[in-house]
Amino acid sequence: MPETEPSSYPENPTWDHLEKLAAEAAQLAASLLRAQTGSQLQISAKSSRTDLVTDMDVACEAAIVEFLTSHRPDDAVLGEEGAGRDGTTGVRWIIDPIDGTVNFVYGHVGFGVSVAAEAAGQVVAGAVVDPILHETFTAHAGGGARLNGDPIAVRPDGDPSMALVATGFSYDHSRRRRQTEVLGELLPHIGDIRRVGGAAIDLCTVACGRVDAFFEVGLNPWDYAAGALIAEEAGAIVQDLNGGPPSRQFVFAASPSVADALLTLLQNAEADQI
Numbered sequence: 001m002p003e004t005e006p007s008s009y010p011e012n013p014t015w016d017h018l019e020k021l022a023a024e025a026a027q028l029a030a031s032l033l034r035a036q037t038g039s040q041l042q043i044s045a046k047s048s049r050t051d052l053v054t055d056m057d058v059a060c061e062a063a064i065v066e067f068l069t070s071h072r073p074d075d076a077v078l079g080e081e082g083a084g085r086d087g088t089t090g091v092r093w094i095i096d097p098i099d100g101t102v103n104f105v106y107g108h109v110g111f112g113v114s115v116a117a118e119a120a121g122q123v124v125a126g127a128v129v130d131p132i133l134h135e136t137f138t139a140h141a142g143g144g145a146r147l148n149g150d151p152i153a154v155r156p157d158g159d160p161s162m163a164l165v166a167t168g169f170s171y172d173h174s175r176r177r178r179q180t181e182v183l184g185e186l187l188p189h190i191g192d193i194r195r196v197g198g199a200a201i202d203l204c205t206v207a208c209g210r211v212d213a214f215f216e217v218g219l220n221p222w223d224y225a226a227g228a229l230i231a232e233e234a235g236a237i238v239q240d241l242n243g244g245p246p247s248r249q250f251v252f253a254a255s256p257s258v259a260d261a262l263l264t265l266l267q268n269a270e271a272d273q274i
């Protein structure tokens with residue numbers, strides 16, 4: 001992916017500019033979330049009794065869309081909480097106002113705000129902000145990944161048999177038994193598992209070397225669009241289980257030092273067949 005987009009994009013934003021807008025939008029939402037800590041939330045369930053949404057998910061998505069619209073009114077938008085519009089520029093923003101809503105409700109670290117920019121169907125810039133830790137992860141295609149502005153890289157020297165692997169479980173409870181079977185096949189061969197509660201932050205922990213790898217089935221684009229780019233730009237192998245791009249079927253991100261061994265274990269466990 002070139003660092004500047006083809007001239008067919010009329011407003012001619014650089015990927016670097018889209019990264020900055022994504023970061024500002026996500027930081028705006030993060031400050032709203034920090035201000036809300038400890039206040040009464042309106043909470044309801046979506047796809048299952050454990051898939052929660054709060055009034056803050058909706059308010060943060062609205063604030064992000066308003067900010068992006070003020071800078072780039074003709075871009076398309078896709079948001080988890082229903083924001084959606086077509087655009088005319090070839091750029092589409094993919095927004096998760098709170099990834100890890102259950103953590104947010106419990107006041108548990110691990111939730112984040114995720115904003116990604118896609119051009120011609122490819123994610124070219126993104127930001128994930130951890131409001132509690134005041135951490136802003138960003139990247140643009142071909143430009144590396146950063147944490148609070150400083151370059152980050154995946155853990156260089158992982159040993160697969162000691163690998164720390166992050167994952168997540170489905171809101172669809174019928175799929176969880178099968179997910180525990182996959183874990184049962186994986187766990188004897190690796191170091192340990194982490195289930196923190198937000199895929200966007202999980203992918204950023206791969207990017208900065210706090211875990212060796214991450215995998216999950218059934219994620220939505222807003223959960224992984226920004227985080228997958230940040231992990232890839234930090235040097236991670238990012239793909240589905242069979243070498244294709246990350247997808248709703250399977251998202252895998254790992255340091256190259258452990259990726260092949262983990263992929264073999266996950267393929268043997270048919271980890272995407274859930």
Ligand code: IPD
Binds near residue numbers: 102167196200218
């Ligand atoms: C969820 C989180 C969680 C993952 C779920 C996602 P949400 O996002 O990323 O870690 O296991 O699959 O849906 O619903 O809190 O935005």
Ligand code: CA
Binds near residue numbers: 097098099
């Ligand atoms: Ca969400």
